[in-house]
Amino acid sequence: MVIVSAKELLSSYLITLKLRETFGANLPKTSTSTSTDSAGLLLDQQPHHHQPQDLSLRNQHQDPASTSVHVVIPNDKAEIKPIEEGRPDERTPSRGKPVWIISIRDSLNQARQDDAARSWSKVWIYRIPHYLRDGEDRAYIPQIVSLGPYHHGRKRFGQMDRHKWRALHRVLRRTRHNIKLYLDAVNELEEKARACYDGQIALSRNKFTEMMVLYGCFILELFRGVEEGFEKLGYPSNDPVFSMTGSMHRIQRDMIMLENQIPMFILDRLLVIQLGDRYQKRWVEKLALGFLDPLNPTDESLTQSDRNKLQSSRSMKTFDPFSDCQSELHCLELFRRSLLSSCPKHVPRNGTKPRSNKNWVADKRRQQLIHCVTELREAGIKFRMRKTDRFWDIEFKNGVLHIPRILIHHGTQPLFLNLIAFEQSHFGCSNEVTTYAVFMDNLINSPEDVGYLHNCGIIEPWLGSNAEVADLFNRLCQEVVFDISDSYLSTLFAEVNQYYGHPWNAWRASLKHKHFSNPWAIISLIAAVVLLLLTGAQTFYGVYGYYRPASS
Structure with missing residues (x-):
């Protein structure tokens, strides 16, 4: 009996070693403890001489993917303990915590660091929201030149990148400066410039500084070339980029895209270095x-006398786009301020006051703020071009x-969208x-509306048909959200709608449209009135003579 028990023990031990060799690579580390694990269930212990049979039975009824085998080998016994656990990738052996819990904690820690490190008030250069980008990528993505980190390094801009290095080389040769002078100056502003962008920029400090210097010098060469002349800066007249050719207009369109901006203080610092004592503020x-x-x-067709009259008639002071500008200003916002010179700002409401949902427009199709040109004309409203x-x-x-x-030209849609x-x-x-x-979008519903405004001199389409112009305005505000009562045209909307709703205005307009639309219609109406009066007079005298015959 002793010899038989030893053989059984030896056989059980060999089977145990084989199982350990087979499953060891896919299982957590073995444990020498006999206590119940917190993530599994310890099966009942069986005598060793029945262990192989019990193991085979368990393998027939249990899912191998959800069962692991822990082997404990004392001095004279071999014990196999199957433990039911979760998936292997959901448990960390060292701490015994699920991986997804650790992942959540890591994400929360990263969010805490982002909140502590970033100030959202410093962000001025944004990525276009997806709800605005839909179907209009060409209006938001630069076509030939990238000027910021969002589109940096893309292959499609490789050809223009060579011209950027050419511009930097020209600047260094003309000013006789060392590149280190520009790198050191911009490196001091690296953190401030990086904070202007929305989200993390996956560039090292040195690479970010290099990009700012390269792009900044390229932009300044364009600015100065248009102002002073590219030939004066040393560029040949047939230069493919630094000359007044067709590519210049495409570069201008790329430079007003929101995702393609560089902080103005970077350009200002580089220009100070280039000009030295010749530099002037702003x-x-x-x-x-x-x-x-x-x-x-x-409108650029105004004469100088018209401009002088406009300037003298304005009670507000001349617009200065730099009077209250922040240091984080960029080209798009600067251009926006110049376009809105002396624009009447609606006084914003108290931020603590709750806003009514009915004043918010999330989609221009949900609410018509003002009627279209055709409908307003039917109500008697006229249109005139304002000088x-x-x-x-x-x-x-x-x-x-x-x-x-x-x-209306090729740059109109990208400008307004950005x-x-x-x-x-x-x-x-x-x-x-x-x-x-939104006002123009509501005003224009058809090519006929565009045609009428064009006849009035309000819309000047330099290219495209009336249908294309109508489509341009109708696509500007597909997903725009804004507060109607917090806009400078809120009073105008109310006045126009009140005038439109008065029935007398519509009747008068209908009468004029049907009977006074042209001279022949007016003549016909007058003739009909005269004929009616003569017929009435004839009838009156006929009746009068019947009842009161003439005395003999």
């Missing part, structure tokens, strides 16, 4: 406005809408451009 902002001026949608250099300066007086002239995206993204930003876009 020079870089003035150069930027001069470079972006071709994208201005306002002003400010496209947003709309006025309603005595049933007449006075709307400034606006130029200005609207900035107003939608930046906390505390006013919504003048958004309000104007």
Whole structure:
């Protein structure tokens, strides 16, 4: 009996070693404790001479993926303890905590660090929200040149990147400066510049500084070339980029895209180094406005006398886009401020006062703020072009809408879309451009509306048909959210709708449209009235003569 027991013990031990060799690579470390594990169930212990049979039975009824085998080998016994556990990837052997719990804690720690390290009030350069980007990628993504970290390093901009290095080389050769001078100056502003961007920028400090210097010098060469002349800066007249060729307009459009911006203080620091004693305060902002001026949608046909009259008639002081600008300003916001010169700001309501949901427009199709041109004309409202250099300066007086002239070209849609995206993204930003876009979107419902406004001189389409212009305005505010009562046109909306709702205005307009639309209609109406009067007179005298015959 002793010999038989030893053989059984030896056989059990060999089977145990084989099982350990087979499953050891896929299981947690073995434990020498006989206590019940907190994540599993310890099975009943069985005599060793029955262990192989019991193990085979368990393997037939248990899922191998959910069962692990812990082997404990004392001096004279071999004991197998199956323990029911969760999935192997949900448990850390060292701490005994599920991996997903650790992942949640790591994410919360990262969020705490982000909140502590970032100040959202410093963010000025945003990524376009997905709800605005849908279907309009070409209006938000630069086409030939990237000027910020969001699109840095993309292969599609590789050709233009070579011209950026060429511009930097030209600057260093012209100023006889060492590149280290620019790198050290911008490196001091690295943290401030990085904080202007929304989200984490996956660039090291040195790479970020290098990018700011390279892109900044390239932008300044464009600014100065347009202002002073590229040949004066040393570029040949047939230069593919640094000359007044067709590519310049495409670069200008890329430079007003929200995701393609560089903080103005970076450009200012680089310009100070380049010019030295010749530098003048706010020079870089003035150069930027001069470079972006071709994208201005306002009327440029005004004579100098008209401009002088407008300036003298304005009670407000001349607009200075730099008077209250923050250091985080960029080209898009600077251009926006210049467009909105002296724009009447609606006094914002107290932030503690709850806002009514009915005043919010999430989709222009849900609420019509003002009727379209065709419907307003039927109600007797007239349209006149207003002579002003400010496209947003709309006025309603005595049933007449006075709307400034606006130029429609290839850069109009990207300009308005990016200005609207900035107003939608930046906390505390006013919504003048958004309000104007909503006004024009509601006003135009068909190509016929565009055609009538064009005949009035209000819309000047430099390219495209009336249908394309109508589609342009109808696509500007697909997912725009803004407060109607907190807009500078809120009073105008109310006045126009009140005039439209008066029935007498509609009757008078219908009469004029049907009977006084052209001279022939007027002549016909007068003839009909005269004929009616003569017929009435003839009838009167006939009846009068019947009842009162003439005395003999």
